[in-house]
Amino acid sequence: MKFSLKEYPLLVWAARDILRRPGRELLVSACLASVTFLIAVALLFSQAMETTWNQLMARAPDLIVRRIDAGGWAPMPAEAAVAAATSVPGALAPTPRLWGVATGPQGPVTVVASPGVIPETTQQGLTPPVSGQAIVGQGVTGDTRDRRLILTGQDRLQLTIIGTFPAETGLATHDLVWMAPADARRLLGLSPGQTSDLAVNLFHEEEEAAIQADLADAFPWPVRITGRSDGVLRHHQRAVHMGGIAVVACVPAILALVWIVAGTAATGSNQQAHWGLLKSLGWTTGDLVRLQISRAVLLSAPALAAGLASAHAVVFYPPAAGIAAWWITGSQRLPALVLNRSGAMITLLEIAALVIIPYLAAVFLATVKQVANEPWHQMMADPWN
Amino acid sequence: MELTPGLTCHRLDFHWPGDRSAKRPVLASVDARFAPGRLTLITGETGAGKSTLLHLLAGLLRPTGGEIRADGRPVSRWPSSHRDLWRRNMGIVFQHLALVPDLSAAENLLLPLVPRKMAWSGMQEQIHERLVDADLADLGQFPARELSGGQRQRLAMTRALVGSPRFILADEPTAFQDDDHARRMIAQLQTAADEGAVIVVCSQDPRLKGSAAFHHRCHLASGTLVRSNPP
Numbered sequence: 006m007k008f009s010l011k012e013y014p015l016l017v018w019a020a021r022d023i024l025r026r027p028g029r030e031l032l033v034s035a036c037l038a039s040v041t042f043l044i045a046v047a048l049l050f051s052q053a054m055e056t057t058w059n060q061l062m063a064r065a066p067d068l069i070v071r072r073i074d075a076g077g078w079a080p081m082p083a084e085a086a087v088a089a090a091t092s093v094p095g096a097l098a099p100t101p102r103l104w105g106v107a108t109g110p111q112g113p114v115t116v117v118a119s120p121g122v123i124p125e126t127t128q129q130g131l132t133p134p135v136s137g138q139a140i141v142g143q144g145v146t147g148d149t150r151d152r153r154l155i156l157t158g159q160d161r162l163q164l165t166i167i168g169t170f171p172a173e174t175g176l177a178t179h180d181l182v183w184m185a186p187a188d189a190r191r192l193l194g195l196s197p198g199q200t201s202d203l204a205v206n207l208f209h210e211e212e213e214a215a216i217q218a219d220l221a222d223a224f225p226w227p228v229r230i231t232g233r234s235d236g237v238l239r240h241h242q243r244a245v246h247m248g249g250i251a252v253v254a255c256v257p258a259i260l261a262l263v264w265i266v267a268g269t270a271a272t273g274s275n276q277q278a279h280w281g282l283l284k285s286l287g288w289t290t291g292d293l294v295r296l297q298i299s300r301a302v303l304l305s306a307p308a309l310a311a312g313l314a315s316a317h318a319v320v321f322y323p324p325a326a327g328i329a330a331w332w333i334t335g336s337q338r339l340p341a342l343v344l345n346r347s348g349a350m351i352t353l354l355e356i357a358a359l360v361i362i363p364y365l366a367a368v369f370l371a372t373v374k375q376v377a378n379e380p381w382h383q384m385m386a387d388p389w390n
Numbered sequence: 391m392e393l394t395p396g397l398t399c400h401r402l403d404f405h406w407p408g409d410r411s412a413k414r415p416v417l418a419s420v421d422a423r424f425a426p427g428r429l430t431l432i433t434g435e436t437g438a439g440k441s442t443l444l445h446l447l448a449g450l451l452r453p454t455g456g457e458i459r460a461d462g463r464p465v466s467r468w469p470s471s472h473r474d475l476w477r478r479n480m481g482i483v484f485q486h487l488a489l490v491p492d493l494s495a496a497e498n499l500l501l502p503l504v505p506r507k508m509a510w511s512g513m514q515e516q517i518h519e520r521l522v523d524a525d526l527a528d529l530g531q532f533p534a535r536e537l538s539g540g541q542r543q544r545l546a547m548t549r550a551l552v553g554s555p556r557f558i559l560a561d562e563p564t565a566f567q568d569d570d571h572a573r574r575m576i577a578q579l580q581t582a583a584d585e586g587a588v589i590v591v592c593s594q595d596p597r598l599k600g601s602a603a604f605h606h607r608c609h610l611a612s613g614t615l616v617r618s619n620p621p
Contacts, residue, residue: 014504014513025492282488285450286502286549287478290471379470380477381450384488 015292019299033265034308040262041312041360042319048352049320053342060343062233066100066204067213069231070220081226083200089223095208095216101200103186105193107158114145114156114180118189131168136185139164142178156182159194262363280376281383290376297372301365309361313353395461396425396588397447397557399615403455404442416442418613419456426556429579429589429603433618434610440592441485443610444559447590448482449473460557478506481550483560487542491535495526495545498534499552506553516552523578524548525571539566547575551582558582560591564598576603 023030070090072081083101090099103118134140139154146154146166154164170178190197207216210233217230280293288296319325321342344352376383399422405415416439424430424447434440445451447458449465458466465476481502489498499517521527524544526537534542543566550558558579564572572595580603583589591598598604609618 014507014510017510018500018504021497279490282490283501284474285448285477285480285482285484285488287474287480287553288505289474292505377470379451381445384450 015296016299016303019296019303022296022300023304030304033268034304036261036265037305037308037360037364038312038315040259040265041309041356042315043257044259044359045313045316045352045356046319048355049316049344050342052348052352053320053344056345056348057342065233067207067210067233068096068205068217068220070099070203070205070224071201071229071231072224073227073229080195080199080201081203083198086200086203086224089225090203090205090220093216093219093223095212096220097206097208100204102202102204103189103193103195104201105158105189105195107156107162107182107192109145109154109156109180109182111145112180114142114182116156116158116182116184116189116192118184118186131170134164134167134184136187137165138167138185139188140168140170140183141166142170142181144179145182154182156192158192160191162188162192164188259359262360265364265367277375277378277383277386279387281378281380281386284376284380285384290373293376294369294372297368298365301368305361305364309356313356394423394459396423396428397590398423398459398462399447399456400459401456402446402453402458404439404446404451404453415454415613417446417453417615420613420615422608422615424588424590424606426586426588427583428605429583429591430606430608431598431601431604432590432592432608432610432615433594433599434592436594438610439613440610441561443615444482444561444590444592447557448480448559449477450482478502478553479556481553481555481558483543483546483550483563485561487546489534489542489546489549492533494531494533495537496521496530498545499549502549502553520548520552525574540568540571543567544571544575547578551578554582554585555587557588558590560589560593562593562595563591564593564595569597572597576601579603 070086072079072086087099087101090096105116106113107116108114131140141154152166154166156162156164164182164184170181170183184192189195190199193201195201205220207213213232217232220230221228280288283293284290319328321344326342399420402417402420402422403415404417420443432440432443442451446453446466449458453466456466457464460476460479465473468476490501493501496517499520500513503513503516517530518527521530524547526541526544526548529537529541534545537545543563547560547563550560560579564575567575576598579589579591591604593599599607607618608615
């Protein structure tokens with residue numbers, strides 16, 4: 006179905022045809038926009054979560070080494086740990102990190118003291134805290150006007166909040182408290198020279214599994230090593246789970262689409278006489294199909310744009326983003342999501358497959374079925390005037 | 391078969407589906423030729439089959455026997471897709487007019503022009519000229535349903551003439567017209583014939599029966615078409 010400049014009158018006529026029944030066409034358009042919105046919210050959310058997570062994971066170290074003993078996690082001597090990791094070929098820049106979990110005013114928080122735990126982009130514009138100060142994530146305190154923060158761990162600590170992490174880093178910093186190393190050691194019960202874990206980068210990412218075994222052998226105490234691919238795998242599983250929920254949530258939308266498609270097919274049967282007249286005046290089956298497809302495109306394009314724009318606003322802009330997160334995940338604690346170009350393209354293709362193609366196919370098939378008869382029989386199908 | 395210009399019916403039969411056993415078919419072995427540049431009037435009583443003959447000539451129905459040739463080509467045997475395209479050479483005035491009531495008079499005239507892929511300016515120009523000719527120049531923007539019976543009939547005639555088709559078929563085109571407008575419509579058909587169009591008019595209107603504009607007259611009765619003499 007090739008369109009050219011000579012199709013211009015046909016496009017104008019398609020627009021005129023829409024205006025002949027504005028109420029009905031507006032209803033169809035509103036239904037299409039609503040279906041697009043519901044499906045796009047679910048798909049955009051799932052896709053944006055994956056993109057956001059992947060971007061954060063790309064900044065994380067390749068391997069994390071933790072010492073374990075009979076009681077679980079245990080601190081390890083920093084110098085000995087660095088020496089052990091350095092002895093393994095392919096393991097680069099072992100960095101001791103100081104972090105742990107404490108109880109804050111809103112529940113458990115993650116305490117960090119070493120810049121290595123916090124992505125560099127997160128630190129931009131923030132001055133590292135000195136003793137008695139803290140920089141906190143969006144979810145640490147309920148009242149942002151109260152600048153005091155009391156944390157309880159191995160010891161009780163009162164800090165002054167001097168800043169908060171940017172909202173767009175929420176996925177990594179939502180429950181994070183950044184403080185001076187001396188304060189962190191006191192709170193977590195670590196003595197000088199001890200570290201919580203060791204971050205290690207790899208010369209070749211493909212060697213992750215092999216180097217994990219070498220690293221485990223190199224340490225003089227039992228360790229648990231977590232790779233970046235483990236985190237990615239866990240997230241993929243979560244994204245698949247959320248995608249499943251999203252599909253279930255889309256069931257009413259898909260039912261609405263079926264209703265629109267069925268309505269489109271049924272509408273054709275009321276236009277038999279009109280199509281018969283057009284054929285008697287020189288319109289071919291191809292002309293009528295092109296007219297109906299043009300009409301459907303003119304009708305659905307603004308509806309799709311409106312549905313997509315609304316979905317984009319609901320997924321990416323607060324406070325609507327919080328409602329979307331609650332709807333899909335059951336939690337309003339939402340990181341600021343991002344979507345890259347390929348993610349947006351995938352979402353558009355999915356919406357095309359779910360909404361545009363079924364609608365246009367219904368219009369095409371209904372039109373071909375209805376206009377294939379002899380014009381005289383079509384004209385006699387309905388009373389005139 | 392020689393390539394005869396105009397419309398030709400050769401041993402044309404027609405009966406409605408399921409009516410094969412009826413004593414009298416609608417049309418039985420009709421032979422006729424409608425030449426370019428000539429006006430033909432077909433008369434006949436109500437129910438004689440005049441409208442059916444026009445619908446067959448327009449390619450809206452298929453004959454049950456015989457064939458119709460247009461400029462020597464067997465159009466009645468063509469598949470629907472070919473006949474749909476060929477129908478762009480046709481202008482037809484239906485007895486029931488078949489205007490689209492919610493469209494304006496001008497938009498009704500656009501209907502046959504849109505698929506012809508003409509430029510908008512050319513279409514507008516033609517429509518304006520035709521509306522003036524039909525004494526409807528002031529009514530172009532009015533919905534067809536708001537026009538009187540006579541105005542609607544003139545609009546239907548204008549729709550048949552717009553685009554200057556090769557074949558013009560009209561079914562009772564002057565039934566609701568006063569004498570002056572009936573004369574003007576005959577003159578319009580005469581002009582189209584002078585430009586080389588094939589004109590076939592079915593009517594019982596005494597004004598047409600008595601008009602000297604028609605070159606040929608035929609009478610349809612008992613499924614048979616016979617030449618009749620001018621009054």
